Structure formats: structure tokens, C-alpha cells
Amino acid sequence: MKFESTPDIAEYVKKEIYPDGLEYVPLRENRVVVKVAPADLAKVADLFVKKFEARLIHATAVDLELKGFEVLHIYDFSKVKDRLVVVVKALVDKDSPEFPSIANITWQATWAEREMKELLGVKPSGMPDPRHQFLPHEWPNPVESGSVPEGYAFDGSTTTKEMYLPLRMPIEEAYQTLIPIGPYHPGVIEGQIVYVKVEGEQVVAADIKTGFHHRGIMKLIEQRGYNKGAFIAERVCGICSAAHGLAYITCTENLYDAEVPDRALYIRTLLVELNRMHSHLLWVGVVADVIGWKTGFMLTWGLRERVMDIIEAITGNRVNYGIWRMGGVSRDVPQELAEKAKRTVDDLRDECAKLLMLVADHPVVKSRLIGVGPLTKAQAYDGGAVGPVARASNWKIDVRADNPPHAVYDPKVISWEIITDDHCDTFGRTLVRVKELLVSCGIVSQCLEYLAKTTGEIRIKPKTVPLGAEAVGLNEAPRGELAYYIRASDKDSSLPHSIRIRTPSYRNNAIIPLMLVGSNLADVPVVMGSTDQCLACTDRLEIINERDGSRKSMTWDQLVNLSRRVSRW
Amino acid sequence: MVDLIYTVVSLIVIVPLALFLGVVYSFLLRKLSARFQWRVGPMLRMYGDLKPLLGTSRLLQPLYDILKLYGKETVVPDVSRRRLFVYSPYLSLIFAVAAIFFIPFPGMPLLSGVPYSLIIASYLLIASILFTILGPIASGSPWAAIGARREVELFLVSELGFVLSIFAIAIARQSLVIWELSKGAQSVYLALLTVTAGALMFAAVLGKLHIKPFDMPEAEAEIVAGPYTEYSGKLLGTYYLSKAFLLYGLVALFISLFLPPLATDVLWLPLYLIAAFVLVFLLTAVQVLNPRYRIRNAINWYLKVVIPLGLLSFIIALAIWLVV
Numbered sequence: 001m002k003f004e005s006t007p008d009i010a011e012y013v014k015k016e017i018y019p020d021g022l023e024y025v026p027l028r029e030n031r032v033v034v035k036v037a038p039a040d041l042a043k044v045a046d047l048f049v050k051k052f053e054a055r056l057i058h059a060t061a062v063d064l065e066l067k068g069f070e071v072l073h074i075y076d077f078s079k080v081k082d083r084l085v086v087v088v089k090a091l092v093d094k095d096s097p098e099f100p101s102i103a104n105i106t107w108q109a110t111w112a113e114r115e116m117k118e119l120l121g122v123k124p125s126g127m128p129d130p131r132h133q134f135l136p137h138e139w140p141n142p143v144e145s146g147s148v149p150e151g152y153a154f155d156g157s158t159t160t161k162e163m164y165l166p167l168r169m170p171i172e173e174a175y176q177t178l179i180p181i182g183p184y185h186p187g188v189i190e191g192q193i194v195y196v197k198v199e200g201e202q203v204v205a206a207d208i209k210t211g212f213h214h215r216g217i218m219k220l221i222e223q224r225g226y227n228k229g230a231f232i233a234e235r236v237c238g239i240c241s242a243a244h245g246l247a248y249i250t251c252t253e254n255l256y257d258a259e260v261p262d263r264a265l266y267i268r269t270l271l272v273e274l275n276r277m278h279s280h281l282l283w284v285g286v287v288a289d290v291i292g293w294k295t296g297f298m299l300t301w302g303l304r305e306r307v308m309d310i311i312e313a314i315t316g317n318r319v320n321y322g323i324w325r326m327g328g329v330s331r332d333v334p335q336e337l338a339e340k341a342k343r344t345v346d347d348l349r350d351e352c353a354k355l356l357m358l359v360a361d362h363p364v365v366k367s368r369l370i371g372v373g374p375l376t377k378a379q380a381y382d383g384g385a386v387g388p389v390a391r392a393s394n395w396k397i398d399v400r401a402d403n404p405p406h407a408v409y410d411p412k413v414i415s416w417e418i419i420t421d422d423h424c425d426t427f428g429r430t431l432v433r434v435k436e437l438l439v440s441c442g443i444v445s446q447c448l449e450y451l452a453k454t455t456g457e458i459r460i461k462p463k464t465v466p467l468g469a470e471a472v473g474l475n476e477a478p479r480g481e482l483a484y485y486i487r488a489s490d491k492d493s494s495l496p497h498s499i500r501i502r503t504p505s506y507r508n509n510a511i512i513p514l515m516l517v518g519s520n521l522a523d524v525p526v527v528m529g530s531t532d533q534c535l536a537c538t539d540r541l542e543i544i545n546e547r548d549g550s551r552k553s554m555t556w557d558q559l560v561n562l563s564r565r566v567s568r569w
Numbered sequence: 570m571v572d573l574i575y576t577v578v579s580l581i582v583i584v585p586l587a588l589f590l591g592v593v594y595s596f597l598l599r600k601l602s603a604r605f606q607w608r609v610g611p612m613l614r615m616y617g618d619l620k621p622l623l624g625t626s627r628l629l630q631p632l633y634d635i636l637k638l639y640g641k642e643t644v645v646p647d648v649s650r651r652r653l654f655v656y657s658p659y660l661s662l663i664f665a666v667a668a669i670f671f672i673p674f675p676g677m678p679l680l681s682g683v684p685y686s687l688i689i690a691s692y693l694l695i696a697s698i699l700f701t702i703l704g705p706i707a708s709g710s711p712w713a714a715i716g717a718r719r720e721v722e723l724f725l726v727s728e729l730g731f732v733l734s735i736f737a738i739a740i741a742r743q744s745l746v747i748w749e750l751s752k753g754a755q756s757v758y759l760a761l762l763t764v765t766a767g768a769l770m771f772a773a774v775l776g777k778l779h780i781k782p783f784d785m786p787e788a789e790a791e792i793v794a795g796p797y798t799e800y801s802g803k804l805l806g807t808y809y810l811s812k813a814f815l816l817y818g819l820v821a822l823f824i825s826l827f828l829p830p831l832a833t834d835v836l837w838l839p840l841y842l843i844a845a846f847v848l849v850f851l852l853t854a855v856q857v858l859n860p861r862y863r864i865r866n867a868i869n870w871y872l873k874v875v876i877p878l879g880l881l882s883f884i885i886a887l888a889i890w891l892v893v
Contacts, residue, residue: 179711186789201715201864290790292781292861298606364782364860521715522863525790 002259003406005030006082013086017052017077018044028254030083031472038090041071042100045088048075049106054086056384057474057483058502059102059112061120068094069122072500073102073109074472074485078402085403085472087485097122104128108384111510112502134211137183137193181524183212188528194512198521206516208509218499225494226252226465230324233484236501238319239282242275243477244501245324250405251473251484252326255465260406263456264328268407269414270447271311271321272475273440278307279478280437281352283532284359287430290525291368296359303355306348310341328459338452342445349441356434360427369427373515373527376424383511386504387480388436389531391420392428399476408447416443426530433532464493479532480504505533579677580670587669587821588632591813594820594849595631601853635809643802648709657704658800658807661697665814668693672821673751676835681748681825687739690747691731694818697811698724698777704808705796716795719864720786726871727776727783733879734769737762738826741886751825751832758889766882767827771851772874774819776867778812780852782859783867820845 006012010026013034023035036044048054054075062070069092077084092099101124103110113124114133182193191212197205217236221229233248234241246268253260281304288296308318314333315321323331333341359365375385380393390397398418400409408414419435421428465488473484483502489495508531515527596611603610611630615623627633645651671690673681680686702720705713739745741762742753753759776783787795797805824844825832831841862870 186793288860292784292788292790293859295606295857296860298608302607362860364862367866368860368863520863520865522785522788522791
């Protein structure tokens with residue numbers, strides 16, 4: 001299958017959407033680059049968001065060395081035109097890398113702009129929140145801005161204890177009413193700090209600080225090339241590894257004129273949906289654990305184990321499948337295996353339906369979930385929620401329908417539906433995930449039926465990636481929309497110049513404070529868990545800061561030595 | 570004289586016996602909940618190839634866990650009020666052990682024949698729980714403070730149920746001596762009272778032992794270890810030890826009050842144990858079937874259950890007293 005663009009899409013963008021751009025470059029699959037002057041970025045954002053109701057997918061910047069920084073705003077226009085994604089670019093000078101902030105126009109850019117500022121040194125002017133988000137916890141705050149949060153006497157001489165100022169409250173008050181949930185807390189497995197200000201058990205204010213998992217994944221891909229990149233991309237997240245693999249492959253296939261055999265597309269869909277099944281089962285288990293129901297946790301993880309077994313039978317691996325290739329997949333699903341797997345999946349579907357409906361009907365579970373972590377549709381839209389969190393707020397958004405990845409999601413071929421719910425709370429998020437799980441079972445079953453009936457090739461050799469090509473790849477991960485942006489190198493056809501990953505948790509974590517305010521302290525872990533947050537994804541997004549990296553890095557040999565020393569004890 | 574010697578000897582015997590039974594009940598609680606959750610749990614009979622390494626049975630696993638804690642370092646935080654922090658676990662243990670002296674065991678009346686033993690036993694049980702609140706408050710940890718606060722709220726409502734239930738029985742039977750209550754002849758009216766007051770007592774025991782859905786004082790996902798956050802080593806072990814005694818004490822009190830002849834003669838011992846195991850099984854069933862309540866929901870639930878059931882029990886008890 002070839003992935004076609006609408007003809008003259010760049011002309012369409014120029015005529016209908018934004019006529020004042022400096023340059024219009026069509027990319028593959030209805031992605032259009034619009035180059036603008038840096039000063040126009042805010043104007044463009046205002047027009048796109050207010051007039052066309054476009055949604056900001058990601059804002060980032062690329063370091064072009066001598067030429068300067070290229071600021072990128074990626075907008076989703078799929079509501080206006082089929083699969084249209086507009087990439088707005090502006091080249092800012094290295095000497096004075098200033099450009100207007102768009103966080104006041106679309107709040108979703110807040111984290112992204114803070115990240116750009118912290119890690120690349122560009123200066124978005126007029127940011128609503130100048131504190132750092134991803135820099136180390138001990139980093140002085142406010143960073144390089146000199147602006148002082150309200151109510152804090154800042155004389156420029158911070159001590160390490162006072163560097164981070166959560167919730168902009170005076171330090172004396174913070175000592176009395178501020179409860180740090182994290183960086184390491186039994187309720188959340190991964191490292192982050194959620195500061196909650198409590199009155200009794202009532203949360204009156206909340207703030208989130210991330211940046212405990214810098215792994216430099218994007219830099220690794222940039223140094224290893226497209227083919228090895230697929231394996232590294234999978235390792236961004238251990239739970240939604242298939243989603244990352246598919247998004248990366250979609251993006252790299254968009255760099256050249258790709259062709260993928262149908263059977264490979266079906267295998268991709270199969271794996272991504274199996275992945276979604278086990279991720280959602282895992283989530284139900286985690287929430288059951290967080291509300292103290294060990295039985296629910298054990299039973300759902302027992303079912304998840306069976307999904308993992310199917311994945312293992314198909315790919316040979318349980319966590320990172322390693323079958324993603326440009327132009328197809330590396331491993332076929334034999335017909336007998338497909339038949340056997342289909343029977344297992346059908347059995348599993350009945351059991352899941354029974355168990356999960358039991359969970360959703362349990363009176364104490366209901367009392368713990370209904371009304372907890374409320375998020376209205378308007379809040380979800382403004383905050384930029386994605387995935388099940390957005391769908392539980394009755395917002396019908398799903399990349400698989402709007403902007404499908406390179407797999408089979410055509411409603412003519414495979415019957416599936418987008419699940420939404422109008423509870424707008426954690427209970428709604430539970431129902432959405434439970435129903436999505438059953439929909440995924442259906443998709444898996446249909447894929448296996450196709451694979452059991454047919455045979456065919458699974459990979460077409462990829463062509464050389466043109467120099468300087470660009471692409472955007474989107475996929476619906478279990479946690480929501482996942483976006484990859486790749487810019488090919490100008491010199492080497494096997495290396496990307498830069499790669500940017502925007503994971504769904506990046507968005508959903510940003511709105512956690514919004515959902516926390518007004519809830520009970522007992523509900524804080526539930527609300528945090530309800531977004532299915534994957535902090536490793538969020539933080540692996542970053543490039544290792546050189547100053548910090550050189551200070552803390554440890555070579556492989558040192559680590560091995562350390563482990564030996566410990567084990568000898 | 571013989572009676573006195575027998576009482577003294579049985580007082581000495583009951584402490585290890587109560588500890589053993591408390592440990593066995595905790596083992597059952599762990600084993601049964603594991604089986605409910607598709608897990609194996611602590612092994613009653615060890616796998617053959619692991620026997621040389623781990624022994625033939627892990628029946629006493631809860632005790633081993635406590636003993637392990639006695640071998641660990643005990644950390645006392647600088648910010649704590651040291652004396653209260655350190656003595657609370659021991660006081661809790663002493664009161665729990667003292668409480669079991671007033672609760673009869675088949676063949677051993679112990680001190681349950683003394684006047685007002687019902688009131689003494691219930692006060693000692695309350696005092697034991699009180700020191701699981703005071704110690705944590707002295708520890709200076711915010712988690713412990715929140716946990717202790719929840720414990721106090723839960724304690725107030727569950728204690729209400731406990732007191733209503735034992736006094737309904739006491740009014741109906743015209744006695745405050747546990748030994749007399751545990752012997753008395755059964756009648757149809759008393760059976761009715763046993764059902765309502767027994768249910769009330771069961772609900773109170775859930776709260777006292779932090780059985781889910783009432784384990785919010787120790788909710789690890791929310792407040793780390795709750796009251797026990799700053800406790801470690803011997804002090805934590807002592808708390809766990811007093812919990813084992815408390816488990817035995819509450820089960821024994823339940824049986825002696827609500828299943829009358831079982832706790833009197835030594836011949837009733839098999840039935841006594843079966844009753845205790847059934848009670849532990851019921852506790853486990855509640856534990857595995859429920860997630861944790863919020864503290865507010867828990868109080869609402871107690872008020873919804875405790876007040877009607879308590880009033881009902883009292884009306885029945887008064888009717889028995891006045892009419893029968």
C-alpha cells in the first residue's frame with residue numbers, strides 16, 4: 001500500500017488557511033510546512049486556534065548550528081481537511097533567540113515552551129510560567145528570567161533549599177501545608193513530584209515537577225540512524241512499546257516514498273492493539289491497587305499475562321517486540337498460529353468483559369472513582385488532554401480515525417469505534433478504557449482472521465531517504481496521541497538530523513494539577529493514576545543537558561564495577 | 570488455693586498460646602487472601618526441594634516477619650518526642666496482653682470471672698489501640714500525622730459499634746462479667762440479639778483491625794505507611810506483635826460473647842477453633858472483596874450501620890431484660 005497525499009495541498013493551505021507565509025513546502029501524507037517570520041508565530045497561532053480550531057500537537061525547536069534555531073509548531077487540522085497537519089516554522093537568530101510565546105493563546109504550549117527554553121536556550125517572550133519544568137529539581141528557580149513569583153521575597157541569593165518554589169507560596173507557608181507526593185512515593189512508581197497544598201484532607205492547590213528520568217533517547221536515535229532507531233524508539237516506554245515503534249516507523253516511512261505490503265499493515269495493527277489491551281489491563285490493575293483493592297490488581301494482571309503470552313507467541317518477545325522495519329515488519333504470523341491466537345483472544349474477550357464489568361459495578365470502587373478528578377470537555381480541550389482522558393470528557397479525538405498511522409484502521413476494512421463517555425471523571429476514564437479494551441479485542445480478532453486466511457510478503461525494501469526530508473508521524477498510543485517529528489540530515493542519508501517525540505503523558509501530566517484541586521488527599525493517587533501517566537515517556541523526551549550530563553554521567557564500565565561491588569557484599 | 574495456682578499457671582500459659590493463635594490467624598488471613606487473588610501465599614507445606622532451605626512449613630511466617638524486625642536497626646527521628654515515640658509500642662503491647670487475661674479460653678477462665686471484667690477488657694483493648702495513635706503523633710512525620718488523624722476518626726466510630734454491641738449483650742444478660750456471659754444458657758431471644766449485636770461487633774472488629782475497606786490509616790498508596798511511617802526495627806516489631814495479640818483478643822472476645830458455651834470447657838476447644846477460623850475467613854472475605862474507602866465514606870458507612878443496628882440491639886436487649 002502506498003500512502004497518498006491530497007494533490008495541491010500546499011496550495012490549499014496557502015489559499016484557504018494562511019496566505020502570508022514566506023514559503024510552503026508539502027510533505028508526504030498531507031503534512032505541509034509553512035515558513036513564517038519569528039514575530040508572526042503568535043499571530044499564526046491565534047488565527048489557527050481561534051478561527052480554524054486547530055489543535056497544537058507539539059511545539060519544539062531544532063538547533064541548526066550556525067543558521068540559528070528553527071522553532072516548530074505542529075498543528076492538527078484534521079477537523080478542517082482530511083489528515084492535514086501544518087508545521088509552522090520560524091528561523092530565529094542565535095544571538096538573540098527571541099520569539100513570542102504562544103502559551104497565552106493555547107495553554108498546551110506551556111510545557112513545550114518551558115522545555116525549549118530550558119534545554120535549548122531559546123527565549124519565548126511573555127511566558128505565563130517562567131519556572132523550569134524539566135531541569136533538575138535542585139536547579140535555581142526562576143531560571144534566567146529574574147522574575148519573582150508573587151508573595152516571595154527574592155533577593156537573588158537562593159540557597160539550595162529554596163530553589164524550587166512550588167505553587168508560588170512563601171516558604172514559611174509551604175513548610176506548613178505543602179505535602180510532596182514524590183519524587184519516590186508508593187502511590188506512583190516512577191519519579192515525579194506533585195506538590196499538593198492541603199487544608200485538612202482537602203487539596204486546595206497543586207503543582208507538578210518532572211525531570212527525573214532524562215535518558216537522551218532522541219539523541220541516541222540521532223546518532224544511530226533510521227534502522228536502529230526503531231529499536232530505540234520502542235524503548236521509550238515499556239508498556240506502549242508497540243505504539244512507539246509504529247509511530248516511529250510511520251514517521252520514517254513518510255520521509256521517503258514508502259510502500260508497505262498489506263499483510264505487514266495487518267500485523268502492525270494486531271500488535272498495536274494487543275499492546276493496547278495489555279496496557280489497559282495494566283491500568284485497571286494499577287488503579288485497583290491505588291484504591292487499595294489488591295484482588296482487582298491481581299486478577300487483571302493475571303489476564304494481562306495471557307495477552308503477553310499471545311504477544312510472545314507472535315513476536316518472540318514480551319516487552320520490546322523488535323519487529324518494526326521501514327517498509328514492513330520483520331516477522332510473519334503463521335496461519336496456524338493466527339488461528340490459535342484468535343481462539344485465545346475470543347476466550348479472553350469474554351473473561352475480560354465479565355471481570356471488568358464486575359470492577360466497574362463494584363459499589364466501593366464506584367464510590368472511590370465517581371466525581372474524582374473532574375475534567376470538563378472545555379478544560380480538556382484547553383489543557384490539551386489526549387487519549388482516554390480526553391475521550392472520557394466526551395471529546396471524540398482519536399488519531400487512529402483522524403490521522404491514521406501506517407497500519408490498518410480503515411473503517412471499510414476493519415470495524416471499530418471510538419469510545420467516549422460523559423462522566424468527565426475517573427470513573428469515566430475507567431469505563432472508556434474498559435470499553436476500548438473490548439474494541440481492541442475485536443480489532444485483534446479481525447486482524448487474526450485476515451492473517452489466518454491469507455499469505456503474502458511482509459516487507460518491501462525501503463528506498464534511500466532523501467537529504468533534508470522532513471516528516472511527522474502520529475499514532476494513538478494506549479495513553480493517547482503520540483507524535484514523532486523527524487528531520488533528515490543534510491549530509492548523510494542514513495542519519496536523522498533531529499528527532500522530536502511528544503508522548504501522550506506529556507500532555508496528560510500537565511493537566512494533573514487542574515484535576516487535583518478540590519479533591520480529597522485520599523484521591524490524589526487515584527487522580528494521578530487516572531491519566532495512566534508514564535513518566536519515563538515524558539522525561540525521555542528530553543535531550544540530556546550537557547552541563548548536567550557531564551556532571552552526573554557514569555560510563556558503562558563504572559556502572560558494571562559498581563554493580564559488582566554491591567553484589568560482592 | 571488450687572484455683573489460684575491454676576489461674577496463675579494459665580495466665581502464664583495463655584501469653585505464648587495467644588501469640589501462637591494470633592500468628593496462626595494472621596497466617597490464615599494471608600493465606601486465604603492469597604488464594605482468593607490467584608497467588609500462592611505463605612506455604613503450609615513447603616515444596617520438597619525447598620524443605621532443606623526453608624523448613625517444612627511457613628505456618629509461623631507472620632511471627633518470622635516480626636522476629637526479623639527485631640534484628641533490624643531501629644531509627645528514632647530527631648524531630649520526634651522521643652519518650653512517647655519509643656514507649657508507645659511497648660505500652661500498646663502491654664495493654665493488648667493485659668486485655669487477653671480477661672478473655673476466657675476453653676478450659677482457662679483466666680481473670681474473666683472478676684467483677685466488671687467486660688469493661689476492663691474493652692478498656693484495655695481501647696488503650697492498646699490508643700497507643701498506636703499516640704506514638705505516631707509523636708513521630709513528627711506528616712504521613713504519620715495524617716494516618717493518626719484517620720485512625721482517630723475511624724476509632725471513634727468503630728468504638729461506638731463495639732461498645733453498643735457489648736453493652737447490648739450485658740443488658741440482656743444482666744451481667745458485666747465475661748465468664749458469666751460466656752457460659753449462659755441460650756434462648757431464642759438471645760439468639761436474635763446475638764445476630765444483631767454480633768454483626769455490630771464484626772463491623773467494629775473490621776475497623777479495629779484495619780481490614781479493607783477500613784484500612785485507610787495505613788493506605789500505602791496515599792500516605793506511605795500511615796502511622797507506622799517513622800517506625801522501624803524493634804519498635805515496629807512491637808507494634809506488629811501487639812497487633813497479633815489484638816487479633817487473638819478480638820476473636821476470643823467475639824466467641825466468648827456471641828457463641829456462649831464455646832469458650833468455657835476444654836471439650837469445646839475443637840469447636841472454638843473452628844469458630845475462630847470461620848471468623849477469620851469472614852474477615853478475609855471482606856478484606857479481599859473490597860477496595861479501601863475514603864475516611865469520609867467509612868464514617869458514613871459506620872453511622873449508617875452502627876446507629877440502626879445499635880438501636881435495634883438495644884431495643885431487643887431491653888425487651889429481653891424487661892419481658893423475659
